[in-house]
Amino acid sequence: MQLPEKVTLREVAMRDGLQSLKHFVPTEQKREIIAAVVEAGIRRVEATSFVSPKAVPQLKDAAELMGGVPRGRATYAALVPNARGARDAVAAGADEIVVVISASEAHNRENVRRSIDASLAELDAVFEIALSAGVDVIGSVAVSFGCPFQGDVPEADVLRIVAQYVRRGARSVILADTTGMAGPTRVARRVTAFRERFPDTHLVLHFHNNRGTAMANLLAALQAGADCFDTALGGIGGCPYVPQAAGNLATADVVFMLEEMGVETGVDLQKLIPAARRLEEILGFTLPGQVMKSGPRDPRLAAHICGIGKALAQRQQADS
């Protein structure tokens, strides 16, 4: 199986994961989680969004949060919806900003209440603000694999937006399966097309699990040459505009699978699992991540970290 040697994970739990939660998570606890994932080895964090506090009250503490993240070991990205958000993010010390445009007209209108062309028109200002301050811009293409309103999204509609990002200076582009409509062959085709057309642009994949395919899509993307993925601690998240949307790929599950295949992530499950369990404690409900419940493969580690198998091991010892 053709696989990359190393993969980079972008941790998006505190942004994509939290944004649709009504109950406000205190800034101190957001920072605690960010510090814990960085301590576990995560080096790229999408920490927050600089959006209207009315639209997303959960992220109203964006500037305060960015002021208190542990610097030096990771880079911190912030999502911005417009030039104003870009200015705020730069002022707050974001290392990267993320801009989003949907590949379907219907989803872009639903998401930001304007046309794709209107979104593209604001890109110049956003890139100018960021790049002149030495801040990288990551361009994200929402509904890159299917749109909940329109259905299929033509490849050309996705690549057209990528081209707009690249020509303005984006070095990384995210293709997002915003509502979990992708399957592995579609993903392989998109990744291959992207890499052929934009060989110098770093591709990031962002998969949601609305139809149970996110991890298989990750595998297909890996095989097609992708080496960077958005994941969320505990698998939290979901597009707030889609009812019953399922979460992101769970960071620990992805680390487990990659390491089990011999692909390096630089992330230590023994530190990451307690972070996911702490997040579950903070949020107060069961998270969809699986490895945080079952532990690593090694039975001693699984027992040590999760208590899994301990009772059984003891019973067995008593039997023998």
Place this chain on the structure above:
Amino acid sequence: MQLPEKVTLREVAMRDGLQSLKHFVPTEQKREIIAAVVEAGIRRVEATSFVSPKAVPQLKDAAELMGGVPRGRATYAALVPNARGARDAVAAGADEIVVVISASEAHNRENVRRSIDASLAELDAVFEIALSAGVDVIGSVAVSFGCPFQGDVPEADVLRIVAQYVRRGARSVILADTTGMAGPTRVARRVTAFRERFPDTHLVLHFHNNRGTAMANLLAALQAGADCFDTALGGIGGCPYVPQAAGNLATADVVFMLEEMGVETGVDLQKLIPAARRLEEILGFTLPGQVMKSGPRDPRLAAHICGIGKALAQRQQADS
């Protein structure tokens, strides 16, 4: 991507899915679900186990259930732990019986309280009972990809048990990832080794999702040439001897992914999704299946079956 044209799914919800549930599901409701999945196009059903009613009270109605399944459109398998179970299953009209031995000594002792050799010793009687009645035997190898007590399980230990099944006349063999310890490369290696050594034996894969990798494992198995999988409606299930065990692959999620890749399953999601929702209603708790919540890719179908996107579509129409 190398994929088979067609895949067969074995529906195991009523056996593996229910066996660890304490609340008894009435026989009539089990039959209703079986009839619904057969109506949706499922052609192989593992319907129950002929085990001690004390050990698994949920399946105490095995004979009664087998007496009332819709014959003629699907074959019905029953799991049996021993010769007595085999006699009961054959008498009740099972088309196939499934026998299970673990590839690790520790798991076999935990599961059936005897050694692998003791389990192998009973195989002759079980095969004799079944084959002389014209009933096929499917041999299942538990913990084929890792054991919660021992950790790694050598390939030779798995293939040794397969060989015992094959030489007694099993035409199908199940490799089971009983506690979800497999990753895709391990799966690809096992499938390849199996197909090289037993080219005339039909391989079935049975994946649990304890570590979030089940769907990626299915993709890897497909690419290595596998074309038959155990799945459970709604993704219910889990080994009752492993705490916090996660479920089986959800049938609708697998059908969705395969059809989205152009692989035929013969199963109609429009009929399968309501069956999964009915099972959720019967059980009274939220099931892990995703497509049963999000619907197919086609927005009109998703709205029709699951109500997904309907509200949004209406809002959009009002906007435009």
